[in-house]
Amino acid sequence: MPSETFYSGKKILITGGLGFIGSTLAIRLSELGARVTLLDGLIPELGANYYNIEPIKGRVDVVEADLGNRSVTDLLVKEKDLVFNIGMHSCHLKSMTDPLFDLETNVTPQIHFLESLRAHNPQTRVIYIGTRAQFGQALTIPITEETPPNPKDIYAASKQVVEWYHLLYQKICGLRVTSLRLGNTYGPRHQMRHPQYGVQNFLIRLALEDQELKVFGDGSQKREMIYIDDIIACLLLLGENPLCVDQIYCVGSAESITFLQLVEAIIRACGSGRYTHVPWPEDRKTIEVGDVVTDFSKLTGHTGWKPTTLLDEGLNRTVEFYRKYRPHYW
Amino acid sequence: MPSETFYSGKKILITGGLGFIGSTLAIRLSELGARVTLLDGLIPELGANYYNIEPIKGRVDVVEADLGNRSVTDLLVKEKDLVFNIGMHSCHLKSMTDPLFDLETNVTPQIHFLESLRAHNPQTRVIYIGTRAQFGQALTIPITEETPPNPKDIYAASKQVVEWYHLLYQKICGLRVTSLRLGNTYGPRHQMRHPQYGVQNFLIRLALEDQELKVFGDGSQKREMIYIDDIIACLLLLGENPLCVDQIYCVGSAESITFLQLVEAIIRACGSGRYTHVPWPEDRKTIEVGDVVTDFSKLTGHTGWKPTTLLDEGLNRTVEFYRKYRPHYW
Numbered sequence: 001m002p003s004e005t006f007y008s009g010k011k012i013l014i015t016g017g018l019g020f021i022g023s024t025l026a027i028r029l030s031e032l033g034a035r036v037t038l039l040d041g042l043i044p045e046l047g048a049n050y051y052n053i054e055p056i057k058g059r060v061d062v063v064e065a066d067l068g069n070r071s072v073t074d075l076l077v078k079e080k081d082l083v084f085n086i087g088m089h090s091c092h093l094k095s096m097t098d099p100l101f102d103l104e105t106n107v108t109p110q111i112h113f114l115e116s117l118r119a120h121n122p123q124t125r126v127i128y129i130g131t132r133a134q135f136g137q138a139l140t141i142p143i144t145e146e147t148p149p150n151p152k153d154i155y156a157a158s159k160q161v162v163e164w165y166h167l168l169y170q171k172i173c174g175l176r177v178t179s180l181r182l183g184n185t186y187g188p189r190h191q192m193r194h195p196q197y198g199v200q201n202f203l204i205r206l207a208l209e210d211q212e213l214k215v216f217g218d219g220s221q222k223r224e225m226i227y228i229d230d231i232i233a234c235l236l237l238l239g240e241n242p243l244c245v246d247q248i249y250c251v252g253s254a255e256s257i258t259f260l261q262l263v264e265a266i267i268r269a270c271g272s273g274r275y276t277h278v279p280w281p282e283d284r285k286t287i288e289v290g291d292v293v294t295d296f297s298k299l300t301g302h303t304g305w306k307p308t309t310l311l312d313e314g315l316n317r318t319v320e321f322y323r324k325y326r327p328h329y330w
Numbered sequence: 331m332p333s334e335t336f337y338s339g340k341k342i343l344i345t346g347g348l349g350f351i352g353s354t355l356a357i358r359l360s361e362l363g364a365r366v367t368l369l370d371g372l373i374p375e376l377g378a379n380y381y382n383i384e385p386i387k388g389r390v391d392v393v394e395a396d397l398g399n400r401s402v403t404d405l406l407v408k409e410k411d412l413v414f415n416i417g418m419h420s421c422h423l424k425s426m427t428d429p430l431f432d433l434e435t436n437v438t439p440q441i442h443f444l445e446s447l448r449a450h451n452p453q454t455r456v457i458y459i460g461t462r463a464q465f466g467q468a469l470t471i472p473i474t475e476e477t478p479p480n481p482k483d484i485y486a487a488s489k490q491v492v493e494w495y496h497l498l499y500q501k502i503c504g505l506r507v508t509s510l511r512l513g514n515t516y517g518p519r520h521q522m523r524h525p526q527y528g529v530q531n532f533l534i535r536l537a538l539e540d541q542e543l544k545v546f547g548d549g550s551q552k553r554e555m556i557y558i559d560d561i562i563a564c565l566l567l568l569g570e571n572p573l574c575v576d577q578i579y580c581v582g583s584a585e586s587i588t589f590l591q592l593v594e595a596i597i598r599a600c601g602s603g604r605y606t607h608v609p610w611p612e613d614r615k616t617i618e619v620g621d622v623v624t625d626f627s628k629l630t631g632h633t634g635w636k637p638t639t640l641l642d643e644g645l646n647r648t649v650e651f652y653r654k655y656r657p658h659y660w
Contacts, residue, residue, distance in 0.1 A: 096502055099495065103441045111433045148478035154498055161491035165429065168484055171616050172426055286501050 006240040008033035013080045015039045015067055015113070016047075016087030017060075020190040020198075021129065021182075021231060023052035025084060028232050030056045039076055039087065041066040043105065046089055047191040051328035068109030073116035082239050083126045085113070085166075088159075091196045092133065092287050095155035102154045110162045114169050122173035126166060127238050130248065132183040132292065134160040142295040145248050153287045163248065170246055178238045179248040183292065187228030187314060188321035192329040200225060200262065204318060205330060207266045207273030216280045219260030222291040224253035227314035230307040237303040244302055252294035254307040262311070269315035336570040338363035343410045345369045345397055345443070346377075346417030347390075350520040350528075351459065351561060353382035355414060358562050360386045369406055369417065371396040373435065376419055377521040381658035398439030403446035412569050413456045415443070415496075418489075421526045422463065422617050425485035432484045440492045444499050452503035456496060457568050460578065462513040462622065464490040472625040475578050483617045493578065500576055508568045509578040513622065517558030517644060518651035522659040530555060530592065534648060535660060537596045537603030546610045549590030552621040554583035557644035560637040567633040574632055582624035584637040592641070599645035 007029055014029075016022040017038025026036050036056075042048045042064055053060065065072040067087045077083065088106050089095075095102040117124060135143050136150035151157040169175035186200050195202035200223075206213050234251060238244045257265070260275075267273045280288065299305055322329060337359055344359075346352040347368025356366050366386075372378045372394055383390060395402040397417045407413065418436050419425075425432040447454060465473050466480035481487040499505035516530050525532035530553075536543050564581060568574045587595070590605075597603045610618065629635050652659060 096498070099441050099502070100445060103438065108433065108438065111429050115430060151494055151498075153501075154495060157491050157494035157498065160494075161487050164481055164487035164490075165484060168426070168481075168487065171483075172429070 003240060004032070007236065010034045010081045011037075011079055012082045012084065013037045013039060013076055014084045014086060017062065018042070018049060018052055019047035019086065020052070020187075021185065021228065022084070022086045023049075023189050024187070024228050025086070025232050025235055026053060026060055027055050028236065030059055036060040037076060037080075038062045039067065039073070040064060041087065043089065045194065045196065047197060049189070049191065049328065051325065052189045066109060068112040070112050070116055073113055074120055077116050077121045077124070080121060080124055083117070083124060084235060084239070085126055085128045088129065089197065090131065090155065092153045092155050093283060094196060095158070096153050096283070096287065099154045102158050106155070106158045107162060111165060114165060114175070117175060118169065118173040123176060125176045125239065125245070126178070127235055128163060128166045128177060128179045130163045130179040130181040131156065131159045132181050132250070132294070133289065134163065134181060137289045138292075141291065142293040143250055144295045145250055145298055152289055167246065167248075176245040178244045180234065180238060181248060181250050182231065183224050183226055183251060183253070183294065185226045185228055185231050187318050189228070192322065203263060203266050204270065204315070204322065207270035208319065208322060210272040213263050213267070213273055213275040214278045215260055215263055215275050216278060216284060218277065219263065220258050221288070222256055222293055223259050223262055224256065224292050224294060225262060225311055225314070226251060226253045226307060227309035230309050234299070234303070234305045237305050241303055247302070249299040249302070250294045250296050251299060252296040252307070254310055256293060257311060265311050265315055269312065269319045333570060334362065337566065340364045340411040341367075341409055342412045342414065343367050343369060343406055344414045344416060347392065348372070348379060348382055349377035349416065350382070351515065351558065352414070352416045353379075353519050354517070354558050355416070355562050355565055356383060356390055357386050358566065360389055366390040367406060367410075368392045369397065369403070370394060371417065373419065375524070375526065377527060379519070379521065379658065381655065382519045396439060398442040400442050400446055403443055404450055407446050407451045407454070410451060410454055413447070413454060414565060414569070415456055415458045418459065419527065420461065420485065422483045422485050423613060424526060425488070426483050426613070426617065429484045432488050436485070436488045437492060441495060444495060444505070447505060448499065448503040453506060455506045455569065455575070456508070457565055458493060458496045458507060458509045460493045460509045460511040461486065461489045462511050462580070462624070463619065464493065464511060467619045468622075471621065472623040473580055474625045475580055475628055482619055497576065506575040508574045510564065510568060511578060511580050512561065513554050513556055513581060513583070513624065515556045515558055515561050517648050519558070522652065533593065533596050534600065534645070534652065537600035538649065538652060538656075540602040543593050543597070543603055543605040544608045545590055545593055545605050546608060546614060548607065549593065550588050551618070552586055552623055553589050553592055554586060554622050554624060555592060555641055555644070556581060556583045556637060557639035560639050564629070564633070564635045567635050571633055577632070579629040579632070580624045580626050581629060582626040582637070584639065585641055586623060587641060595641050595645055599642065599649045
């Protein structure tokens with residue numbers, strides 16, 4: 001477990017601070033006594049939602065600006081003890097239909113942001129959020145940190161290079177970076193307006209609305225669903241542990257399930273919805289990565305982290321949240 | 331050997347067409363009867379030099395524009411049978427001191443160029459020039475196409491992602507891509523004004539000027555020096571072979587030598603100059619990749635290509651060229 005005192009009084013910047021992970025992290029850090037600043041570009045279609053930070057309204061600073069806006073970031077990065085760099089889009093399909101959007105959202109602003117750090121806080125601690133997708137159709141099973149990158153879409157390729165950029169800034173200016181290769185994460189505060197970022201979350205909306213959930217093919221591909229609170233605990237552990245500097249980590253879930261089992265669990269948790277099998281759409285088939293099975297023993301070894309939230313429990317909490325706050329999400 | 335007829339009448343676009351490799355390729359393609367268009371951004375400090383295309387002056391079209399200028403590239407890519415995408419900077423050190431230059435020269439324009447291809451010639455044949463540096467400090471020796479990328483500087487990381495972008499456009503629009511991971515290449519038409527791009531070439535200038543060549547450390551790191559004519563033959567083979575679509579290839583040299591042996595051979599070819607051992611400068615030590623030993627049997631298997639120019643022969647030809655045309659190069 002993260003120590004209760006490490007974050008007290010720490011000055012922390014979170015990029016993508018109004019999104020799913022950024023806002024949940026901000027709430028937890030505020031509880032721990034940190035002084036939190038949120039930067040968010042409020043990019044249309046992405047996850048920014050002011051309601052996400054309702055519990056800490058007025059207790060965190062929120063700056064609306066693009067990650068690549070150096071006039072803003074040059075100020076914001078100063079004197080920060082830690083940066084959680086989470087601001088990104090995560091849409092595989094859109095990266096293939098609009099690679100320029102991917103470049104301009106996930107690559108170019110990141111170099112500008114790193115240049116801000118080099119100029120104004122060159123040796124600060126940065127936790128970067130990478131993605132399991134960097135492994136693509138994994139060249140080894142289970143996936144470990146040694147598995148070579150094998151991106152199957154523009155989004156994944158870009159995330160890989162931006163992870164490298166971050167780690168190389170250690171050589172450039174002494175930046176102290178950790179990258180967490182995030183897998184499928186679910187829970188409260190994810191955007192629910194469309195299925196483009198995090199289809200697993202959108203399925204919950206469909207089930208709550210008693211609609212039909214589509215299972216591509218037989219749904220037998222293995223998936224790992226990680227509950228948001230487990231990810232937040234992980235990020236806090238990474239941020240306080242000097243052993244994690246200059247490292248990348250994979251992360252996994254408490255249970256290995258198939259996509260079909262996930263759909264069944266969602267319908268169970270909602271008490272509504274149903275599913276049907278449909279053929280793989282061409283655009284999804286081309287970027288599908290097959291089974292996801294991750295060995296996260298390095299992360300456990302370095303930090304003690306283990307996922308503790310079982311799928312049914314996490315889904316129940318998620319469904320409860322969206323039942324209560326639905327008007328704020330769709 | 332490349333067939334004598336394949337390129338006759340073919341419409342070919344070469345990016346970086348006034349540089350070292352682009353111009354030499356243009357000369358050879360013109361000899362083979364191709365209709366060649368050169369695009370070059372004339373970026374200061376890079377290798378563009380109008381004297382490079384003196385032998386084919388008036389016989390090729392030259393367009394001065396940035397690779398990222400879509401108003402130009404949208405026109406240029408139309409109806410081309412082949413594109414050799416060579417326009418790039420290749421300075422490891424500069425990529426670390428100025429990552430934005432790297433982004434804006436080697437990454438952003440490439441996505442714009444790929445978008446031009448998607449819009450106006452989506453299934454054309456593209457030969458992209460990658461770099462051996464993508465392997466960084468190689469995780470396997472010898473290096474093969476299966477060796478995972480391990481970039482040690484921003485330049486190498488960017489080259490890796492742009493190679494992925496190219497290959498992913500096969501899925502996006504059917505682009506037919508080959509990437510050649512180029513190692514140290516030397517010969518006539520390389521820029522000789524400064525050592526920033528291709529130190530092996532600059533050493534020839536130093537020796538010709540009877541100056542002192544610096545050998546970092548004991549100079550025992552293994553290197554592969556590939557003569558430009560061998561690379562041109564390779565590019566022509568890749569361009570005409572359908573087997574090479576959607577593939578990457580490593581390339582190597584006829585002889586494995588140490589850096590010290592290279593320096594000695596240069597001094598021998600020039601009949602002037604001398605060397606001294608100096609300690610590794612910090613900025614170079616941090617991006618040094620150790621021994622380079624490449625297994626290029628995949629390339630030989632698919633195309634029949636083998637390097638035929640021995641180092642002493644290649645150096646003699648290079649020295650002869652620069653003795654003759656030196657005023658055009660420094």
